[in-house]
Amino acid sequence: MYRLLDRITRGLASADELAELESLAAMVRDTSLCGLGQGSPNPVFSTLRYFRDEYMAHIDDHVCPAGVCKMEPREAAVAAGEGAR
Amino acid sequence: MADKTIVIEPVTRIEGHAKITIQLNESGEVADAHFHVTQFRGFERISQGRMVHEMPSLMARICGICPVSHMVASAKACDEILGVTVPPVGVRLRRVLNLAQIVQSHALSFFYLSSPDLLLGFDSDPALRNLVGVARQTPELARDGVALRRFGQRIIERLGGKRIHPAWVVPGGVSRPLEASERDSILAEIPDARERAHRTLDWYKKNVASWTDEVAHFGDFPSLYMGLVHEGGNAAYSDGLLRVVDSSGWVMADGVDPRAYGDYLGETVEPWSYLKSTYFKPLGYPAGIYRVGPLARLNVAERLGTPAADAELAEYRERLGRYPSSSFHYHYARLIEIVHCIDVIDHILSRSDILDPHVRARAEINRNEGVGVSEAPRGVLIHHYKVDDDGLVEWANLVIATGHNNLAMNRSVLQTARHYIKGDQVKEGMLNRVEAVIRCYDPCLSCSTHAVGQMPLQVDIRDAEGSLLRQVSR
Amino acid sequence: MSVLTLTIEGRDVAGQTGGTILQVARENGIAIPTLCHLQGLSDVGACRLCVVEVEGQRKLLPACVTAIDEGMKVTVNSERLTAYRRRIVELLFTERNHVCSVCVADRNCELQDLAVELGLTHFDLPLLSPQASVDATHERFGIDHNRCVLCTRCVRVCDEIEGAHTWDVMGRGTEARLITDMGIPWGDSNTCTSCGKCVQVCPTGALFEKGRSVAEARRRRPYLPYLVAHEGRTR
Known part of the structure; x- marks a missing residue:
């Protein structure tokens, strides 16, 4: 999950990877033994609930609306997309 | 006429990835030729x-x-x-x-x-x-x-x-x-x-x-x-x-x-x-x-x-x-x-x-x-x-x-190229012979994943600066 | 001790008070995939493969450590559960370096069997490819951390049955590793009795007998008199 989030914040992720993140987070929540594990994906769920548009901006428009993330150049994103799988 | 290089890449009907380059001199004769193995396995x-x-x-x-x-x-x-x-x-x-x-x-x-x-x-x-x-x-x-x-x-x-x-x-x-x-x-x-x-x-x-x-x-x-x-x-x-x-x-x-x-x-x-x-x-x-x-x-x-x-x-x-x-x-x-x-x-x-x-x-x-x-x-x-x-x-x-066999393959490629290739009017059959001499050795380039004979062959003819003069494709 | 009745996969079944869902399911021929569970050892619910849905419970429950209750309605197989299980096995594969083709346990491996059973044909997640080591300092056995899934069967068999407690786990998350004694080479351990029980219970090729070549691992679990052979899967 960290890896996927990191890729999103660097502008390297695709929409498929966001879906991957959501399914992974759901799995971790549902199958964990203790509250710590069950709660660990909560930041992902709450940010997705309230700020999904910002996630999409990172992925589709290659910008960080809050100006926090340092995006990799677009060419790197294309190359990373090709090399990811 | 400037120096030219002919590149055969990839070499087909062998086991693995390789290419051949043929350098032509100013009068269009083969100056040198190399057999390159381009894969690395480690x-x-x-x-x-x-x-x-x-x-x-x-x-x-x-x-x-x-x-x-x-x-x-x-x-x-x-x-x-x-x-x-x-x-x-x-x-x-x-x-x-x-x-x-x-x-x-x-x-x-x-x-x-x-x-x-x-x-x-x-x-x-x-x-x-x-x-x-x-x-x-x-x-x-x-x-x-x-x-x-x-x-x-x-x-x-x-x-x-x-x-x-x-x-x-x-x-x-x-x-x-x-x-x-x-x-x-x-x-x-x-x-x-x-x-x-x-x-x-x-x-x-x-x-x-x-x-x-x-x-x-x-x-x-x-x-x-x-x-x-x-x-x-x-x-x-x-x-x-x-x-x-x-x-x-x-x-x-x-x-x-x-x-x-x-x-x-x-x-x-x-x-x-x-x-x-x-x-x-x-x-x-x-x-x-x-x-x-x-x-x-x-x-x-x-x-x-x-x-x-x-x-x-x-x-x-x-x-x-x-x-x-x-x-x-x-x-x-x-x-x-x-x-x-x-x-x-x-x-x-x-x-x-x-x-x-x-x-x-x-x-x-x-x-x-x-x-x-x-x-x-x-x-x-x-x-x-x-x-x-x-x-x-x-x-x-x-x-x-x-x-x-590497040294021998290189020498063979050079010999075959010298004999069959003259000038930049390169015919497919000539290049095929250059590949065929490599096939004699049946080189195994440590590779198992290629469909035999299915790879496209592309020959680039370049001048001394490396710019493409002509491209022959199969 | 009283008898409780419940339904698993729509079937009416019964079990003793204190029994687990996994026990009752297996007694009735209902298969639930497991990895860290081994009959004869205590259960820790670590691998999460045996999670089931229980009606009225929001959470998924691990069948190996969930006691049955009167009137419980348990679902063992659903689309969601299968997807989760497949993802769990995928995470196990991608976390270390599992290369079946050169593994001593090839075709004799519970992780491999699970991948086949759950239809895991490819990985969506990237491989972590950690640099994990092999400890071959012990005279007869070795451990290849590349193939360890941290099921802790070895830790439990060593502690509960042999009574040596040579094995334990150090570190957290992807850094977690099995250790012998206080993290010294296995060959230097003075608690290890060289009984080999850990090797016999290992579900993968992580623990192996030296001298065995690829696909030559043989787990002789029936010869451990205190352990019942791992049931539910034919070898």
């Missing part, structure tokens, strides 16, 4: 830190065409690290496996990869110049090829459990003895295989006169030859000691224990290729150019040791001389070896003790270093490992047949 690094018992199977993954030869060489290196004597039946079963592998690989090389050039012609339509084209023109030749390859593959499958990458060869011997039913089914297939091998050899001998020009320009030059021989001079495939002879029959080295390979073979890395070039140390680089594989094996051995193959060998020497020097004759030598290997398999499996269940010796790590050698279909293969006291691999070095 098995010597991957094996570090692994248990020595995994090595035969791990190293077999280098190649899907000749995994068995790697397994045998690797297992022999491991035998030495364990300090064991492999039970005689274990040695023989490994030998059968390696011979079966040579039959199937030679069949692949000759029928699938090279027979399209020989049968249909070097200048024929490239779209039809493949095994399917061969099957259309002379179905029985194609059938023989498929059947011989299957014969070899089925032996491997019966002995090792599967056709590719069987985990049967282990340090100390083999993991499971042979069953009577398996032996019987292999023996039952031998007469048919033998008949097909002889039929192909006869076909080749009938037609060899039509390739005189290629014979003369497909890497015809004096060099050294190296191969394994048994005591007494019979050709050896899984055991034996190294012998090196030159083109006039001088024995440069004989009875060389493979452990001493470092004293005789030097390795150099050329900037244009990932493939190491090996040379015969006493003569230095590049004078110590030598060849291995079928042609070299027949040159170093006094005889093969089976009557039918020795009769063919006598005829071969009568036609070509005692030490044939053209790489074109790899094809001829390969076909004789198929005949020989089938007869040796027959001979070994007919022994009464072959079902003996004692096929493996076990031991702990007793030495920290081991060298193993075998004859792969394409030539001498050396595995050399160093392990720590717990049996974890610390260092590995592999000297592969295609590396031995």
